[in-house]
Amino acid sequence: xxxxxxxxxxxxxxxxxxxxxxxTIVDLVGRSPLWYVAVLLVLLIKHSPxxxxxxxxxxxxxxxxxxxxxxxxYMVGYFAVVFVLVVQNIPMQTLFISMLxxxxxxLERTLRFALVTRLQQLSIAFHNRVESGRLQAKVLxxxxxxxxxxxxxxxGGALAIMSVLFAASVTAIREPRLLIFFVIxxxxxxxxxxxxxxxxxxxxxxxxxxxxxxxxxxxxMINMIPVVRAHGLEEIEAQRIRDQLGRVxxxxxxxxxxxxxxxxxxxxxFQLAMLAGLFVMxxxxxxxxxxxxxxxxxxxxxxxxxxxxxxxxxxxxxxxxGLESIRxxxxxxxxxxxxxxxxxxxxxSLDGRVDFEAVSFQYAADRDHAVRDIQLRVMPGxxxxxxxxxGAGKSTMMQLLIGFRRPQQGRILLDGRDMETLDMRTARRxxxxxxxxxxxxxxxxxENIVYGLNDVSxxxxxxxxxxxxxxxxLAEMPDGLATRIGEYGALLSGxxxxxxxxxxxxxxxPRILVLDEATSALDVVSERKVQLAIERAVQHRTTxxxxxxxxxxxxxxxxxxxxxxxxxxxxxxxxxxxxxGLFRDMQALHGQSATDDNP
Numbered sequence: 001x002x003x004x005x006x007x008x009x010x011x012x013x014x015x016x017x018x019x020x021x022x023x024t025i026v027d028l029v030g031r032s033p034l035w036y037v038a039v040l041l042v043l044l045i046k047h048s049p050x051x052x053x054x055x056x057x058x059x060x061x062x063x064x065x066x067x068x069x070x071x072x073x074y075m076v077g078y079f080a081v082v083f084v085l086v087v088q089n090i091p092m093q094t095l096f097i098s099m100l101x102x103x104x105x106x107l108e109r110t111l112r113f114a115l116v117t118r119l120q121q122l123s124i125a126f127h128n129r130v131e132s133g134r135l136q137a138k139v140l141x142x143x144x145x146x147x148x149x150x151x152x153x154x155x156g157g158a159l160a161i162m163s164v165l166f167a168a169s170v171t172a173i174r175e176p177r178l179l180i181f182f183v184i185x186x187x188x189x190x191x192x193x194x195x196x197x198x199x200x201x202x203x204x205x206x207x208x209x210x211x212x213x214x215x216x217x218x219x220x221m222i223n224m225i226p227v228v229r230a231h232g233l234e235e236i237e238a239q240r241i242r243d244q245l246g247r248v249x250x251x252x253x254x255x256x257x258x259x260x261x262x263x264x265x266x267x268x269x270f271q272l273a274m275l276a277g278l279f280v281m282x283x284x285x286x287x288x289x290x291x292x293x294x295x296x297x298x299x300x301x302x303x304x305x306x307x308x309x310x311x312x313x314x315x316x317x318x319x320x321x322g323l324e325s326i327r328x329x330x331x332x333x334x335x336x337x338x339x340x341x342x343x344x345x346x347x348x349s350l351d352g353r354v355d356f357e358a359v360s361f362q363y364a365a366d367r368d369h370a371v372r373d374i375q376l377r378v379m380p381g382x383x384x385x386x387x388x389x390x391g392a393g394k395s396t397m398m399q400l401l402i403g404f405r406r407p408q409q410g411r412i413l414l415d416g417r418d419m420e421t422l423d424m425r426t427a428r429r430x431x432x433x434x435x436x437x438x439x440x441x442x443x444x445x446x447e448n449i450v451y452g453l454n455d456v457s458x459x460x461x462x463x464x465x466x467x468x469x470x471x472x473x474l475a476e477m478p479d480g481l482a483t484r485i486g487e488y489g490a491l492l493s494g495x496x497x498x499x500x501x502x503x504x505x506x507x508x509x510p511r512i513l514v515l516d517e518a519t520s521a522l523d524v525v526s527e528r529k530v531q532l533a534i535e536r537a538v539q540h541r542t543t544x545x546x547x548x549x550x551x552x553x554x555x556x557x558x559x560x561x562x563x564x565x566x567x568x569x570x571x572x573x574x575x576x577x578x579x580x581g582l583f584r585d586m587q588a589l590h591g592q593s594a595t596d597d598n599p
Contacts, residue, residue, distance in 0.1 A: 016114070018330030021323045025150055028107045039099050043159060046092030049085045051166055054300035056082050062293035100154055108147040111329065115139050118333050124404040126337045133216030138332055141211065142325035149322025152315050160308035160315075167301040167308075175290060178298055181280050182305055196262045200317055203255040204324045210248045212328075217244050259317045270310045277302040344423040350430035351415050352380035352511040352542030354401065358410035361396060370396040372565045374410070380511070383538045385545040385553030387586065388562035394546045396565075398514050401544065402433060432505035436517035438497040440489035445474070446481035448489075449503045456507055467536040468503035502533045513543045559583065 017024055056078050063075060115138065119127075171179045221228075221241055228237045281298050284290045290298065359374040371393040378384050386394040399405045400412060403424035412419045414427060440448050449464070450456045461481075465471050473496055477483040489497045505513060515534060534545070535555065547553050554573050561569040561576065561583045569581050576583040 016330060016333035018327045018334060021326045024326060025107070025146070025153070028111055028146070029103050029150065030106070030110065031103060035099075035103075039096070039154065040158060040162070042092055042096045042099065043154075044162060046089050046096055047159060047162075049082065049089060051163070051304075052082055052085055054297050057300070058291075058293035058297035060293070061296055062291050065292050097155075100151060104147050104150050107150055108143055111143050111146060112139055115143070115329065115332055118335075121338050122332070122335060123337045124399065126335060131216035131219070133214075133219035134212040135332070136219065137212045137215040138329055141215075142208075142328045145322045145325035146329070149319055149325075152318055152322075156311055156315055157319075160311045163304050163308040167304040171298065171301055175284075175294075175298065177289070178281070178284065178302075181277070182302060196258065196265075196316075199258055200255075200262065200320050201324070203251070203258050204317075204320050207248075207251040207255045208321075208324055208328060210244075210251045214244050214248050217241060262317065263314055266310050266313045270306050273306045274299075274303060277306075341423045341425050345417070345421055346423045347414070347427040347430065350427065350511040352378075352430075353413075353415050354378040354512065354542060355413040355416070356397070356400075356410070357413065359397075359400060359407045359412060360409040361400060361405060361407055369565045371400070374567060376560065376567065376570075378542060378544075380542055381540055382558070383543040383545065383556045385547060385556035385559045386562060387547060387553065387559060387583065388568075389586075391564075392562040393565040394562055395516055397562075398433075398516055398544060398546060401512075402428070402431060402514065429508070430511040431514065432508050432510035432512075433514045434498070434501045434505050434516065438489065438494075438501040440485060440492075440497060440500065442484065442486055444479075444482045444484050445477070445500060448485065448500055449481075449507055451504060453507065461507065464503050464507045467506055467533065468499045469533040469536075470499050470503055473499070499533050502537055506537055511542060513537060513541045514546075515543065516546045 016027075059078060060075070119135065168179065168182065171182060218241065221237060224237070228234055278295075278299055281290065281295045281302075285292060285295050354377075356374045356376040360369055360372045362369040374393075374397065376384075386397065388394055396405065400407055403419060406420070414422065419427075441451075446461075450461070465474065474480050474483075485491050485500075489500070492500070515537075537543070538545075538555075543556075545553050545556060553559060556573070558570055559573055559576055560567055561581070563582055569576060569583055577587055
């Protein structure tokens with residue numbers, strides 16, 4: 001039996017095939033053929049009383065109605081055997097559910113692990129395109145649906161198929177003429193599935209889409225609560241969610257009605273089939289082809305066949321939901337929008353030289369280029385600032401440098417090596433990023449700083465705290481580094497969060513440091529503290545600073561001025577301020593703004 005769920009999950013990242021749902025479920029379960037044989041054998045043994053009792057009942061009836069033909073001599077033995085078969089159901093049922101549950105829970109864990117792993121590998125463009133709420137629904141709801149389908153297929157579906165085969169085999173051996181009636185009747189029952197299949201699949205797709213949309217909107221609503229509260233939009237936001245809940249409610253009711261109509265039709269068909277079977281068997285008995293006891297036996301066998309087919313029909317809506325969930329999960333596991341690193345050269349060290357060679361990129365074919373024909377060489381240890389109006393392409397350049405986006409023309413070189421040939425997972429160990437919107441989790445300050453690292457010494461951490469201007473702040477905290485900061489760092493100020501982000505970047509001792517609008521949302525006091533942290537951080541590192549506030553980049557070795565995706569000027573601060581151009585105009589506006597703010 002396959003025990004390494006992680007290996008299976010990683011293989012599923014590339015081998016998952018939603019157009020082969022049953023094969024995919026088998027791959028997810030990851031068991032050997034012998035396991036399936038053992039489970040089916042346990043299922044057969046534990047369910048055997050249901051198959052044996054009709055024979056005992058027929059024997060008792062025939063012995064009572066025709067004692068001369070059917071002797072009572074072995075009746076006690078028959079009852080003893082059936083008694084043992086009935087009692088063994090307790091341990092065998094427990095064993096069966098234990099085997100099935102373990103496989104089902106392993107399937108659930110494996111599939112969720114595969115999804116989480118794939119989500120880590122999908123491009124940033126994918127995550128910008130797909131709402132996080134939809135992805136959460138796939139990881140939680142869709143995986144649960146797949147696990148339930150597996151349980152249904154084995155616990156109900158396999159049993160139904162085995163019951164049909166058993167009843168048909170016994171009938172074929174003992175009374176082949178009745179089997180003809182069975183063979184004619186059962187396909188008529190199966191017509192129901194064909195009649196309802198398309199409608200059930202469409203309703204399931206519609207319902208699943210609305211549930212994913214609801215999950216996305218609820219997630220968005222939670223994140224937007226401060227904005228909604230600040231503008232007094234609570235009723236409007238509640239109404240928006242109420243409308244979506246109404247759409248989910250409507251689609252759910254439509255799905256429930258179709259499933260109910262399907263179930264009722266299956267019940268009526270089953271009852272009519274049983275009546276027809278009883279009539280046919282009564283005719284057989286009148287002709288002397290079967291005994292009175294055999295009427296009960298064959299009626300039980302016929303009921304077993306029809307009921308099994310009916311169960312399979314009733315399982316179909318749930319199976320349809322599971323198959324739809326497999327398709328839904330395939331939207332992630334089969335998405336080709338990957339950051340491909342397999343087979344690329346690992347990066348063991350990095351000096352920090354960066355070359356942009358004729359780099360161009362646009363987000364969509366109907367939009368202008370975000371950056372166009374960028375030519376820039378940055379030497380190891382150099383500090384380069386990127387300035388320009390909003391939409392000039394500064395952040396796009398940094399996303400290209402980090403590898404979140406890939407150049408559509410040109411190339412980017414790290415230490416003279418084309419990024420397209422490098423394993424960016426290893427390269428990013430030497431690159432740290434401080435984003436404009438600091439992302440923290442609800443742990444302690446220490447956990448947020450050393451996130452992902454297990455070997456940070458106290459001495460190294462102290463140096464980083466001093467560089468990030470956090471020493472005084474921590475002295476005021478009740479528990480120092482162990483102080484918990486709340487969800488997204490809600491218990492800290494913007495400047496404190498930003499300095500923690502800088503410390504997180506520095507503790508990795510990067511060769512390339514990217515500071516993307518690190519002071520844009522800070523007050524004057526916080527900005528000064530963050531600037532001091534930045535001044536210490538950039539020493540002996542290749543640094544890229546993206547900034548609107550020009551005071552942040554005065555000490556940069558070079559300033560790159562961008563406009564409409566192009567580099568329009570490059571030089572030191574004194575050079576650029578001395579000559580007419582966009583930079584001097586921006587500096588003049590910046591100075592005027594500072595004067596207005598400080599009359």
